Amino acid sequence: MIAFLDLKAPYLELQAEIDAAVARQMASGWYILGPEVEAFEAEFAAFAGAAHCVGLGNGLDALVLALRALDIGPGDEVIVPSNTYIATWLAVSQVGATPVPVEPDPATHCLDAQRVAEAITPRTRAVMPVHLYGQPADIDALTALCQRHGLRLVEDAAQAHGAALGTRQVGSTGDIVCWSFYPGKNLGAFGDGGAITTQDAGLARRVALLRNYGSAVKYVNIEKGANSRLDPIHAAVMRVKLPHLLAWNQRRAAIAELYQQRLQGLPLGLPAAAPGTTHAWHLYVVTTPQRDALQAHLTAAGIGTLIHYPIPPFRQDAYREFADRAPQWPLADRLAREVLSLPMGPHLGLAQAAAVADAVAGFFHD
Numbered sequence: 619m620i621a622f623l624d625l626k627a628p629y630l631e632l633q634a635e636i637d638a639a640v641a642r643q644m645a646s647g648w649y650i651l652g653p654e655v656e657a658f659e660a661e662f663a664a665f666a667g668a669a670h671c672v673g674l675g676n677g678l679d680a681l682v683l684a685l686r687a688l689d690i691g692p693g694d695e696v697i698v699p700s701n702t703y704i705a706t707w708l709a710v711s712q713v714g715a716t717p718v719p720v721e722p723d724p725a726t727h728c729l730d731a732q733r734v735a736e737a738i739t740p741r742t743r744a745v746m747p748v749h750l751y752g753q754p755a756d757i758d759a760l761t762a763l764c765q766r767h768g769l770r771l772v773e774d775a776a777q778a779h780g781a782a783l784g785t786r787q788v789g790s791t792g793d794i795v796c797w798s799f800y801p802g803k804n805l806g807a808f809g810d811g812g813a814i815t816t817q818d819a820g821l822a823r824r825v826a827l828l829r830n831y832g833s834a835v836k837y838v839n840i841e842k843g844a845n846s847r848l849d850p851i852h853a854a855v856m857r858v859k860l861p862h863l864l865a866w867n868q869r870r871a872a873i874a875e876l877y878q879q880r881l882q883g884l885p886l887g888l889p890a891a892a893p894g895t896t897h898a899w900h901l902y903v904v905t906t907p908q909r910d911a912l913q914a915h916l917t918a919a920g921i922g923t924l925i926h927y928p929i930p931p932f933r934q935d936a937y938r939e940f941a942d943r944a945p946q947w948p949l950a951d952r953l954a955r956e957v958l959s960l961p962m963g964p965h966l967g968l969a970q971a972a973a974v975a976d977a978v979a980g981f982f983h984d
């Protein structure tokens with residue numbers, strides 16, 4: 619049996635340190651925000667090359683509060699990928715704005731800047747690229763486009779901890795960058811967690827207000843905020859994990875390299891880091907029209923796989939108002955039929971990855 623992802627392995631690797639950090643946090647008597655969260659925010663900001671980090675309750679809230687901090691709301695349009703996880707769209711809907719789907723570049727699965735340009739209207743306020751699967755989106759082209767049209771760039775980096783564009787870390791570009799620490803992400807908490815990073819002190823202050831009832835001074839509320847605070851216990855755990863993140867990403871990259879070497883030549887679309895970028899390899903996603911049969915073959919061989927994602931947002935009942943226009947996004951539809959995520963993670967052994975690759979090759983050779 620080869621699991622898609624071993625969620626317990628990072629804990630076991632760092633058990634003594636994590637146990638000590640959790641015990642220290644429990645004994646501190648401080649259970650909301652406070653020094654542990656502040657220390658994590660400073661360390662994660664430094665990691666991401668950002669001046670500011672604000673810890674939040676989850677990744678969806680990070681996206682929502684980023685849009686609220688930019689005063690995006692009813693009547694506004696926000697450009698989102700047609701092929702993302704639904705959270706990106708839900709954030710736009712939660713603030714009362716309208717998601718405008720744009721198709722990806724088939725090579726990177728990330729927003730195609732040319733198509734984004736064509737989707738801009740007088741109501742467009744922001745562009746929300748997703749660094750999907752850990753591949754940085756084309757931030758240079760999107761930044762230029764946003765500057766030309768006076769738009770905000772809000773990045774969904776929920777899958778891209780440690781990814782980079784040249785020497786710039788993901789987290790250091792754009793107006794505001796949104797993170798999730800859901801347990802399965804490259805940096806995961808022991809429950810829900812999220813954050814924003816930004817170079818803009820004003821935006822950071824606004825998100826810090828919004829996450830805490832719109833209040834900076836207890837019982838003084840200057841706007842209608844939310845309750846979405848990163849828990850200090852998760853901050854304590856992630857402070858132990860963060861120094862290992864880049865080495866863990868390197869182990870992911872070694873698995874991606876092994877897959878690339880063993881799978882090339884098969885009738886299978888393989889992912890590759892776009893030139894000049896460091897991929898975080900959150901997921902290793904292959905494409906084939908025979909996806910369902912390949913997945914069944916791997917399941918029978920005891921190999922866990924997942925599909926990210928089987929139903930595009932515009933085909934979900936939650937977005938039934940898009941159903942009539944669904945044929946406008948054929949690439950997202952094709953990807954939903956063809957993508958398959960192979961086992962990937964820092965604790966997957968190279969021998970296990972080789973066995974996965976052999977099983978995939980066996981499907982095509984039998």
Ligand SMILES: *Cc1c(COP(=O)(O)O)cnc(C)c1O
Pocket residue numbers: 676677678679702703705706748774776777797798799800810811812
């Ligand atoms: C995980 C994820 C989110 C949401 O994060 P949560 O912490 O689960 O709310 C948002 N966008 C993308 C692309 C994700 O993968």
